[in-house]
Amino acid sequence: MLQFIVSEEGLADVKAQIYDINSAELADDYYFISCTVALMFLNSAGVDTVIVDMQAHTLPGGYHLIVCAMSAEQYPCPVPLPFTLTAGQLPVTYKGWELVKYNEDAGVMHNGAQLQFATLLARKLGK
Template sequence: MSVDINNRYGLNPAHSEVIEACNAIKPCKALDMGCSNGRNALYLSQLGFDVTAVDNNPDAINMLRQIASEENLDNIDARIYDINDAKLTDEYGLIACTVTLMFVNPANVDEVIKNMQSHTQPGGYNLIVCAMDTTEYPCPVPFPFTFQTGQLRSAYEEWELLKYNEDVGTMHNGATLQFATMLARKPAE
């Protein structure tokens, strides 16, 4: 599926947590926050999701637009957007934010998460994967932001946590660090 498209354009495969989440989430209106060149957006679009893909890098957005055009994918809307602004306007059934929050200004992270939560439809999902910096596993990469133990969980205490862990993992560049990984469902109103 997207592996072929992603390979064709030199992109990494979709994030493993996005692939896993799609086993439980039916196609809906989705937001890929910090989409880069679109590896997750392409995967979601091919599963039938109506994808808005945002990133503050115009070159990445232009590349994703080009790929979507060449592949005749009319269910990807790629937009330039600075996540730090925390000004989403639409409602989504899924907001995926994988390995993105660590590049957000630390002063804005709480507001970004609140903005994601308020723009998730009742019964919708947030998927977050973000680096951590803990005493046991100091982060070897100087990201602007990293979660502390339990910090992501506490931000979603009102939601149903379908998956939550703070496991050690490896980045694509080989760096070993701890990640907060969460798939949460917003309560249906």
């Protein structure tokens, strides 16, 4: 599907690859890293390491898009996920980055479970 979109949109330099996020060992630097609905399936002890690794391998001016489930007072997580964010937790890990957009909104998972998600779009500062 990605290759179809790349072709249809005439995009250049888009390379899809499989990566074991648990390893937290990116080999290259990237302009854009998307980590949507993935952190919540990682061992909670490794999430900080994964985020630090992604940040270290993002080019100056590059972006991160992260979407992750939360467990909040108003919307406690109804499924036993290995990791969930708490209110305000994610922006703290992006000090020194420009927060382009951040919100914590209720949403619905594919199985109908209602919970809160944190969505972050951040740009790495620097030259």
